[in-house]
Amino acid sequence: MPRRNSTFTSGVSELLILRLLSEREMYGYELAKAVQAVTRREIRLGEGLLYPTLHALELEGLLRSRRESVSGRPRIYYRATASGRKRLAKLMEQWRRASAAVSSALGEKAHA
Amino acid sequence: MPENEFASLKERLLRGGIAPRQVERLLLELRTHAAALLDEEMARGQPLEVAQAVARSRLGSDDEIVRKALEQPALKSWGARWPVVVCALLPPVGLLALSVGTLSALVSVLPVGQHLSQASWERGVWLIAWLVLYGFPILCSFLLVRYTVTRRLGLPWPLIGLLLTAALGAWTTFTVAWPQTGVQGRLSAGVGFSTDWVALVRFGLRWATTLVAAFGLYVLMRRGVQAVDRTGDAMRTPG
Numbered sequence: 445m446p447r448r449n450s451t452f453t454s455g456v457s458e459l460l461i462l463r464l465l466s467e468r469e470m471y472g473y474e475l476a477k478a479v480q481a482v483t484r485r486e487i488r489l490g491e492g493l494l495y496p497t498l499h500a501l502e503l504e505g506l507l508r509s510r511r512e513s514v515s516g517r518p519r520i521y522y523r524a525t526a527s528g529r530k531r532l533a534k535l536m537e538q539w540r541r542a543s544a545a546v547s548s549a550l551g552e553k554a555h556a
Numbered sequence: 557m558p559e560n561e562f563a564s565l566k567e568r569l570l571r572g573g574i575a576p577r578q579v580e581r582l583l584l585e586l587r588t589h590a591a592a593l594l595d596e597e598m599a600r601g602q603p604l605e606v607a608q609a610v611a612r613s614r615l616g617s618d619d620e621i622v623r624k625a626l627e628q629p630a631l632k633s634w635g636a637r638w639p640v641v642v643c644a645l646l647p648p649v650g651l652l653a654l655s656v657g658t659l660s661a662l663v664s665v666l667p668v669g670q671h672l673s674q675a676s677w678e679r680g681v682w683l684i685a686w687l688v689l690y691g692f693p694i695l696c697s698f699l700l701v702r703y704t705v706t707r708r709l710g711l712p713w714p715l716i717g718l719l720l721t722a723a724l725g726a727w728t729t730f731t732v733a734w735p736q737t738g739v740q741g742r743l744s745a746g747v748g749f750s751t752d753w754v755a756l757v758r759f760g761l762r763w764a765t766t767l768v769a770a771f772g773l774y775v776l777m778r779r780g781v782q783a784v785d786r787t788g789d790a791m792r793t794p795g
């Protein structure tokens with residue numbers, strides 16, 4: 445099993461969750477699978493660690509949820525709200541700037 | 557997964573200040589997720605015990621989940637975020653509001669209840685007097701104790717809140733003078749302190765009554781929590 449890097453992923457989880465849930469509604473297990481798929485398994489975090497972030501985002505009004513029972517198991521489906529999509533746009537912009545800055549710094553080092 | 561698989565995690569989250577409603581929801585989703593992971597591992601042909609271990613590992617350790625939950629201030633209970641306000645100030649203020657509200661309601665029905673007999677009035681007024689002097693302080697103290705135990709809060713602020721609530725209840729006075737021929741009845745209530753020894757003994761008894769009732773409930777509820785802890789530990793201890 446790949447090693448987890450929780451320090452690196454802690455700030456990314458909000459971005460990934462909002463990105464995926466702005467596309468479509470998902471429940472936790474489905475979302476964990478989607479995170480692994482879109483990150484090509486490079487970002488590996490305990491799947492249960494998604495839930496505290498999901499709940500906090502919902503309390504902030506960035507996500508909304510609905511409950512459904514499937515084959516006797518309760519599922520809570522989440523999707524991004526309009527505020528969640530606005531936050532996503534802001535986070536993506538921040539991420540792009542930070543990523544460009546780091547790339548630039550690494551590039552300078554490589555040429556030094 | 558055994559029902560008590562997450563008993564220790566639950567306790568750690570509550571002790572960390574996460575609101576019980578959030579803890580229950582988190583555990584519900586973790587259980588559902590763990591069941592889905594177990595199905596996935598079993599479908600890969602893993603034996604049950606291995607599948608259970610892998611599923612639990614994929615979910616993340618208790619330490620990781622607790623740390624992640626504690627990073628989110630929004631998940632914390634009000635008592636964990638503002639212990640002074642919620643545990644020390646709110647109970648006595650709530651008691652005051654409850655008593656004033658009840659007495660105001662009593663005064664507002666006086667004009668429309670003129671047709672009732674004096675006996676009915678006496679029963680009603682004495683019931684309200686009993687509630688204001690004993691019932692409400694005990695009720696507010698019970699709510700505070702329940703809140704403290706269910707949220708696993710530290711004792712200092714709730715204890716101050718309890719002492720203040722019990723003292724306010726004991727200082728509350730309520731006197732009734734029934735109307736007599738040519739003399740109008742009178743109803744008065746307030747908060748007062750007297751150095752008269754009879755008043756002091758009465759204050760002490762009422763204060764102690766509320767405190768003893770509250771501590772009794774606290775002990776009972778703590779025993780209940782410890783019994784659940786022991787059951788959880790027994791489920792996790794091999795052999």
